Amino acid sequence: MPNIKPISDLRNYNSVLKDVSASSPVFLTKNGRGKFVLLDIDEYEKMTASLKLLSELADGEHTGKEKGWLSIDHLEKSLEVKV
Template sequence: MPNIKPISDLRNYNEVLRSIEEGSPVFLTKNGRGRYVVMDMREYEKMQAKLKLLTELAKGEKAGQENGWLTIDELEASLEVTDG
Protein backbone atom coordinates (compact mmCIF):
# COMPACT_ATOMS: atom_id res chain seq x y z
CA MET A 1 0.00 0.00 0.00
CA PRO A 2 1.43 3.42 -0.90
CA ASN A 3 2.73 5.58 1.91
CA ILE A 4 0.89 8.90 1.38
CA LYS A 5 1.20 11.86 3.71
CA PRO A 6 0.16 15.51 3.52
CA ILE A 7 3.07 17.89 3.01
CA SER A 8 2.19 19.50 6.35
CA ASP A 9 3.64 16.36 7.99
CA LEU A 10 7.07 17.72 7.05
CA ARG A 11 6.82 19.93 10.13
CA ASN A 12 7.90 16.73 11.87
CA TYR A 13 10.22 15.60 9.09
CA ASN A 14 11.96 13.01 11.27
CA GLU A 15 8.74 11.02 11.38
CA VAL A 16 8.40 11.23 7.59
CA LEU A 17 12.03 10.14 7.12
CA ARG A 18 11.55 7.17 9.43
CA SER A 19 8.73 5.90 7.24
CA ILE A 20 10.93 5.80 4.10
CA GLU A 21 12.30 2.38 3.18
CA GLU A 22 13.89 1.02 0.03
CA GLY A 23 11.03 0.04 -2.26
CA SER A 24 8.57 2.12 -0.23
CA PRO A 25 8.79 5.84 -1.03
CA VAL A 26 6.68 8.44 0.73
CA PHE A 27 4.29 10.39 -1.49
CA LEU A 28 3.57 13.91 -0.26
CA THR A 29 0.36 15.67 -1.15
CA LYS A 30 -0.42 19.36 -1.32
CA ASN A 31 -4.05 20.46 -1.30
CA GLY A 32 -5.07 16.82 -1.63
CA ARG A 33 -3.08 16.18 -4.80
CA GLY A 34 0.18 14.28 -5.28
CA ARG A 35 3.10 16.70 -5.40
CA TYR A 36 6.42 15.19 -4.22
CA VAL A 37 8.10 11.82 -3.65
CA VAL A 38 10.73 11.17 -1.00
CA MET A 39 12.69 7.96 -1.56
CA ASP A 40 15.74 6.06 -0.45
CA MET A 41 18.91 7.20 -2.29
CA ARG A 42 19.79 3.65 -3.44
CA GLU A 43 16.34 3.23 -4.89
CA TYR A 44 16.67 6.57 -6.72
CA GLU A 45 20.08 5.55 -8.14
CA LYS A 46 18.67 2.21 -9.34
CA MET A 47 15.77 4.01 -10.99
CA GLN A 48 18.16 6.43 -12.74
CA ALA A 49 20.33 3.52 -13.97
CA LYS A 50 17.26 1.71 -15.34
CA LEU A 51 16.12 4.88 -17.10
CA LYS A 52 19.56 5.33 -18.67
CA LEU A 53 19.61 1.69 -19.83
CA LEU A 54 16.12 1.95 -21.34
CA THR A 55 17.11 5.17 -23.12
CA GLU A 56 20.18 3.50 -24.64
CA LEU A 57 18.14 0.45 -25.67
CA ALA A 58 15.58 2.71 -27.36
CA LYS A 59 18.39 4.48 -29.25
CA GLY A 60 19.73 1.11 -30.39
CA GLU A 61 16.32 -0.05 -31.54
CA LYS A 62 15.76 3.17 -33.46
CA ALA A 63 19.18 2.87 -35.12
CA GLY A 64 18.41 -0.73 -36.08
CA GLN A 65 15.10 0.25 -37.62
CA GLU A 66 16.62 3.17 -39.53
CA ASN A 67 19.91 1.59 -40.61
CA GLY A 68 19.05 -2.10 -40.66
CA TRP A 69 20.03 -4.90 -38.31
CA LEU A 70 23.26 -6.86 -38.24
CA THR A 71 23.29 -10.63 -38.29
CA ILE A 72 25.29 -12.34 -35.54
CA ASP A 73 28.01 -13.14 -38.11
CA GLU A 74 28.24 -9.48 -39.15
CA LEU A 75 28.40 -8.40 -35.52
CA GLU A 76 31.16 -10.87 -34.70
CA ALA A 77 33.10 -9.80 -37.80
CA SER A 78 32.81 -6.12 -36.85
CA LEU A 79 34.04 -6.92 -33.34
CA GLU A 80 36.72 -9.27 -34.70
CA VAL A 81 35.42 -12.14 -32.58
CA THR A 82 36.93 -15.53 -33.34
CA ASP A 83 35.85 -18.98 -32.20
CA GLY A 84 38.20 -20.69 -29.76
Protein backbone atom coordinates (compact mmCIF):
# COMPACT_ATOMS: atom_id res chain seq x y z
CA MET A 1 0.00 0.00 0.00
CA PRO A 2 1.50 3.37 -0.96
CA ASN A 3 2.56 5.73 1.78
CA ILE A 4 0.78 9.02 0.99
CA LYS A 5 1.02 12.11 3.18
CA PRO A 6 0.05 15.75 2.79
CA ILE A 7 2.99 18.08 2.24
CA SER A 8 2.03 19.90 5.45
CA ASP A 9 3.36 16.85 7.34
CA LEU A 10 6.86 18.09 6.45
CA ARG A 11 6.56 20.49 9.37
CA ASN A 12 7.56 17.45 11.36
CA TYR A 13 9.92 16.08 8.71
CA ASN A 14 11.55 13.51 11.01
CA SER A 15 8.32 11.53 11.18
CA VAL A 16 8.00 11.66 7.38
CA LEU A 17 11.61 10.63 6.77
CA LYS A 18 11.38 7.63 9.09
CA ASP A 19 8.65 6.25 6.81
CA VAL A 20 10.96 6.30 3.75
CA SER A 21 12.67 2.98 3.10
CA ALA A 22 14.25 1.18 0.15
CA SER A 23 11.02 -0.48 -0.85
CA SER A 24 8.60 2.18 0.35
CA PRO A 25 8.78 5.73 -1.01
CA VAL A 26 6.64 8.46 0.53
CA PHE A 27 4.31 10.35 -1.81
CA LEU A 28 3.56 13.93 -0.81
CA THR A 29 0.37 15.66 -1.87
CA LYS A 30 -0.50 19.32 -2.21
CA ASN A 31 -4.19 20.26 -2.33
CA GLY A 32 -5.05 16.56 -2.62
CA ARG A 33 -2.89 15.94 -5.69
CA GLY A 34 0.44 14.16 -5.97
CA LYS A 35 3.33 16.65 -5.96
CA PHE A 36 6.58 15.04 -4.72
CA VAL A 37 8.12 11.66 -3.93
CA LEU A 38 10.72 10.95 -1.26
CA LEU A 39 12.95 8.02 -2.18
CA ASP A 40 15.74 6.17 -0.47
CA ILE A 41 19.00 7.18 -2.23
CA ASP A 42 19.78 3.56 -3.21
CA GLU A 43 16.38 3.24 -4.88
CA TYR A 44 16.94 6.52 -6.70
CA GLU A 45 20.34 5.36 -7.98
CA LYS A 46 18.88 2.03 -9.15
CA MET A 47 16.06 3.82 -10.93
CA THR A 48 18.36 6.27 -12.72
CA ALA A 49 20.74 3.45 -13.72
CA SER A 50 17.79 1.45 -15.10
CA LEU A 51 16.55 4.45 -17.08
CA LYS A 52 20.03 5.04 -18.51
CA LEU A 53 20.34 1.37 -19.52
CA LEU A 54 16.91 1.38 -21.17
CA SER A 55 17.80 4.55 -23.03
CA GLU A 56 21.07 3.03 -24.29
CA LEU A 57 19.27 -0.14 -25.38
CA ALA A 58 16.65 1.91 -27.24
CA ASP A 59 19.42 3.90 -28.97
CA GLY A 60 21.14 0.66 -29.98
CA GLU A 61 17.92 -0.78 -31.34
CA HIS A 62 17.24 2.40 -33.29
CA THR A 63 20.77 2.35 -34.75
CA GLY A 64 20.43 -1.34 -35.64
CA LYS A 65 17.18 -0.71 -37.48
CA GLU A 66 18.56 2.38 -39.21
CA LYS A 67 22.04 1.16 -40.18
CA GLY A 68 21.54 -2.59 -40.12
CA TRP A 69 22.55 -5.26 -37.66
CA LEU A 70 26.00 -6.82 -37.36
CA SER A 71 26.45 -10.51 -37.93
CA ILE A 72 27.93 -12.51 -35.08
CA ASP A 73 31.04 -13.21 -37.18
CA HIS A 74 31.60 -9.51 -37.84
CA LEU A 75 31.09 -8.72 -34.16
CA GLU A 76 33.56 -11.38 -33.01
CA LYS A 77 36.17 -10.08 -35.48
CA SER A 78 35.71 -6.46 -34.41
CA LEU A 79 35.99 -7.43 -30.72
CA GLU A 80 38.81 -9.87 -31.43
CA VAL A 81 36.93 -12.66 -29.68
CA LYS A 82 38.14 -16.19 -30.28
CA VAL A 83 35.44 -18.81 -30.06
